[in-house]
Amino acid sequence: MLRYFTAGESHGEALVAFLSGLPAGLKVDQAFVDRELWRRQQGYGRGGRMKIERDTAHILSGVRHGITIGSPIAVQLENRDWKNWEESLPVGAGDAARHKQVASPRPGHADLAGALKYNFSEARYVLERASARESAARVAIGAIAKLFLHDLGMEVLSHVITTGSVTVHDHVPWEKVRSLYDRDEVLLNCADSDAEQHMKEEVDKVLKSGDSLGGVFEVVAHNVPPGLGTYAQWDERLDALLAAAVMSLQAVKAVEIGAGVAAAFSAGSAVHDEIGYGGSAFTGFSRAHNNAGGIEGGVSNGEEIRIRGYLKPISTLRRPLQSVDFSSRQPVKAAYERSDVCVVPAAGVAAEAMVALTLAKCALEKFGGDSMTETTRNFKGYLEQLRKY
Numbered sequence: 381m382l383r384y385f386t387a388g389e390s391h392g393e394a395l396v397a398f399l400s401g402l403p404a405g406l407k408v409d410q411a412f413v414d415r416e417l418w419r420r421q422q423g424y425g426r427g428g429r430m431k432i433e434r435d436t437a438h439i440l441s442g443v444r445h446g447i448t449i450g451s452p453i454a455v456q457l458e459n460r461d462w463k464n465w466e467e468s469l470p471v472g473a474g475d476a477a478r479h480k481q482v483a484s485p486r487p488g489h490a491d492l493a494g495a496l497k498y499n500f501s502e503a504r505y506v507l508e509r510a511s512a513r514e515s516a517a518r519v520a521i522g523a524i525a526k527l528f529l530h531d532l533g534m535e536v537l538s539h540v541i542t543t544g545s546v547t548v549h550d551h552v553p554w555e556k557v558r559s560l561y562d563r564d565e566v567l568l569n570c571a572d573s574d575a576e577q578h579m580k581e582e583v584d585k586v587l588k589s590g591d592s593l594g595g596v597f598e599v600v601a602h603n604v605p606p607g608l609g610t611y612a613q614w615d616e617r618l619d620a621l622l623a624a625a626v627m628s629l630q631a632v633k634a635v636e637i638g639a640g641v642a643a644a645f646s647a648g649s650a651v652h653d654e655i656g657y658g659g660s661a662f663t664g665f666s667r668a669h670n671n672a673g674g675i676e677g678g679v680s681n682g683e684e685i686r687i688r689g690y691l692k693p694i695s696t697l698r699r700p701l702q703s704v705d706f707s708s709r710q711p712v713k714a715a716y717e718r719s720d721v722c723v724v725p726a727a728g729v730a731a732e733a734m735v736a737l738t739l740a741k742c743a744l745e746k747f748g749g750d751s752m753t754e755t756t757r758n759f760k761g762y763l764e765q766l767r768k769y
């Protein structure tokens with residue numbers, strides 16, 4: 381069974397991620413993992429921290445001589461800013477005078493709910509763990525999940541649909557999503573270059589006004605065979621697992637699979653993907669379109685899986701919103717800490733990691749195997765069964 385966790389505070393010494401249950405014999409390409417981490421740090425509208433972070437994955441266990449050995453994988457991501465926080469956020473008691481308090485909770489953050497829940501007098505410890513810095517750890521292990529999926533012919537990438545008031549309405553084919561991956565400079569990771577320029581203007585506006593933006597990304601999982609996930613039990617449905625995985629990311633407030641939202645306002649005849657017989661990647665069956673986003677009844681159906689994440693605007697504002705001081709209870713402006721103003725491309729990359737981890741988990745449940753030889757043999761046998769169906 382594939383299991384994963386992360387640990388670490390935003391300004392602590394390091395983030396750590398654990399990935400347990402991958403078969404032995406998977407080649408781990410360090411450069412690929414680091415490029416995924418780089419991709420999460422890109423995008424127009426990111427804050428100053430991205431310049432000091434430059435993440436790299438330090439693999440501590442579970443990989444030897446470049447391949448997985450079936451043991452749990454632990455990955456460490458050093459926080460390069462730690463030297464500036466060592467005294468204010470020490471593991472030991474330290475000097476209370478150097479403690480950097482978050483004196484007033486920031487609306488839209490976990491600050492107030494977290495302080496109430498854990499009975500903290502202010503929000504420093506809440507911010508440290510609730511921060512989306514944690515998503516870097518997910519991207520590191522998500523990259524290893526992607527390498528596993530690559531060996532089964534599957535790829536997971538994302539693109540940006542909406543930033544602020546600018547939206548791309550046309551369908552973006554896989555080839556265009558794939559070509560975004562090769563870019564060495566990421567603006568808003570949008571496949572439509574005109575729209576991307578307008579998106580940049582939207583970000584410029586909020587940069588000037590001290591405000592922030594949200595948006596929509598779409599993750600596309602390409603070449604996923606039919607049969608991952610099941611309708612047999614509610615918590616094994618692929619759509620439910622993917623929705624939870626993407627929703628678990630910081631600032632994602634809605635998730636849509638395929639044409640999910642528009643479908644609710646349309647007639648059935650305009651929505652459901654009619655079935656033909658003329659051949660597709662895995663079987664003789666074909667579809668007129670893919671409004672289902674590659675999942676029917678909680679099972680992948682062989683079409684591309686398309687899942688969108690809707691992000692609320694970034695909560696930390698340079699022109700802060702109203703709040704209350706934790707100790708005096710007097711009205712004050714919310715605390716400000718260095719912040720991004722728009723993170724839609726980065727959130728898309730983090731969502732790719734979550735989709736990849738989910739698909740890898742479902743693939744291992746279906747195909748099993750303690751070594752890649754065994755897993756790929758089982759996988760190929762299943763593909764043969766589909767071809768002969």
Ligand SMILES: Cc1cc2nc3c(=O)[nH]c(=O)nc-3n(C[C@H](O)[C@H](O)[C@H](O)COP(=O)(O)O)c2cc1C
Pocket residue numbers: 427488489490510511512513515629630631632692694695696697718719720721723726727730
């Ligand atoms: C990649 C990424 C980077 C983020 N960076 C920031 C940031 O710099 N400042 C901020 O206020 N929120 C940022 N967020 C969003 C917050 O982490 C998030 O809104 C907050 O923790 C509250 O959680 P919730 O929105 O899921 O309720 C970021 C989100 C993601 C996905």
